[in-house]
Amino acid sequence: MAKGYLNFVLHAHLPYVRHPESELYMEERWLFEAITETYIPLIKYFQKLVDEQIPFRITMNISAPLITMLTDDILQERSLKYLVERLWLAHKEIRRTKGHNDLNNLAKFYYYRFVEQYKIFKREYNCNLITAFKKFQDMGYLEIIACPATHGFLPLINITPNVSRAQIANGIKVYEEAFGRKPNGMWLSECAYIPELEDALNEFGIKYIFLETHGITNANPTPIYGTLAPIISPKGIVAFGRDLESSEQVWSSITGYPGHPNYREFYKDIGYEADWEYIKPFVAKSGHRVDTGLKYHRITGKTDFKDYYHPDWAKEIAEEQADHFMHSRINQINNSASKMVIPPIITSQYDAELYGHWWFEGPYWIYMLFKKIHYNQDTFELITPSEYLSKYPNIQVSEPAISTWGAHGYSEVWINPGNDYMYRHLHAAAERMVYLARCITKPTEIERKALNQCARELLLAQSSDWPFIVTMNTMVEYAHKRLKDHIGRFNALADMIDKHDINEEYLEDISYKDKIFPNIDYSIYAK
């Protein structure tokens, strides 16, 4: 019997970046890159584990914007187009690099990789990867959990009544429509916890959440097992806390696994280096040089000189590191199990996009890790939170501490002088939404449509990604614009509702642009 467990959690989320009005938005590429570098590789290795009869367990959060985008016709078509373009580029690269052994081998490596991805994406799942994740959940290997509707950063928007309720309820609604069941757990956006959320979590049937380490270690009363066991709040919400050691082994930018010299270098891409006329069809439609996904170098070391990438060398390292990770967990469990009356559970939670997108070899590492856990040891097993809770239901009662998994552990990333202006508008819109919902209890058909669209615009404006992007100083203008657009659309519609003069053409236009939460009901704001 296992002495302990590993609860491996991936958080998959992207902001809603669907732009049917134009193909010039570079931000849609976030989705395409995540599909080709993270989601398809994960699905490939999940299937491989199933085929090899390895009983793995993994927990995944797939956010509502991501579910919506992965099931959207336009984005599926554009994703397929992106993949076919990669295939074409890799094919051209095989010809271009003829005579250069290292580069030519790499071009072939990418070509076969994209051929395989095309088969998985188009032939196996007909461009809908949600059906793949659902399949693994239905088979019992994967536990998928929900997330607040637009990944809203709840502690900072919880000022107005029903705002967190609406985020939680609509996140769950999209989940249920996609996966045909109720979620047991919820990934609170950015692991941002405040006790005020618990009533809404209870109301919508959420049984457990995940917290940053100090959400557990600073809990009251102090949890006797630290993050090695869940705690249950006085209101009945179970919280699993992030294990520091396993987290650092992967996340750390200095000592983390992804920084190994033999791994693929993320920042050297032929999109920036190839001749402009040659690469133009494969970069952004707006005419900007961007990543193409074809990267020929390895990290090499702290040097500007980058050596060529060798996939076999990288695989060897991934195997060694999977072994190291596994042995570290064995040690951790051996050191703690004897001091505990229940088997320890190590909760290792990561952004899904770290695996494959940032750390190219990450999905293979997961595959090797799960395989090694099955064959090479018997100290611990993989487990999902629901399975653990049904086996070990007696949990220490403790009130989790206010915390997030952002830099410094609190809210600095989402509220600072660069983005604090946003909250004034988010709160004002939320208040107006509540007011409208309470006033209009018997709407006409067109009013109902307009009010539901107001609710969508409010949720989209509340996405934690906009303040995050501003702080990260990446696509700052886009983030400012998105906030302005959603608040602008919300206010324009609310004004029309106030004046009993709804412009149907306008409503239809923005409903088509922001086509998310198909079954939203604005009256949730009225309670």
Added chain:
Amino acid sequence: MQLLKSEYYELPAKYNQTVIRLLVQSPTRMFVYWEVSDETIKEFNKNNQNYSDCTAVLRVTNLTKNYSYNIPVSPFANNYYIDVEDSGCNYQVELGRISKKKFVNIYTSNIATVPSDHPASYDLSKDGVLFGNYLCIGNKKRLKIYGNKEQYSRFQNQNHTAFENRRNGSSENNFLGSSDNFIGSSGNSMCF
């Protein structure tokens, strides 16, 4: 293909509402923003010195430790970062103006909890450990509680209504092996 319109929006410069809202950034810093409507200024001017001649002040109150202090702010400011000394406390901020040497309240913020940045001061060896059975939650969202009697009473006193006081027989005492295993609760560990 649907014809999509191009749009352009700017955020409202003001809402002409009187509001002050307090948000928490970290255990040591809060953020407050405010707006004062024309109507409120008119009202103010009726009873006080001219609004624009009065010093703008934020009165910060630590509700947990029960003390207040004033921070003068620019009359043109509409937000401010407040550094706080005491984490793990509830705070509230009043927006006001000093008129005739007196603080005149214009609006009062929501109450915000500044998180504690350290482990709870809780003596496990003295206070014992409380366990609840997750499977008992069910639809009623209630916990079955095991543990230390005094601690349970304290939770009850804090109005944690989710607890269900079930006095079961001795069979439940044996969950997870011996209840004496609980740190600090040996001797008085019990089941309700």
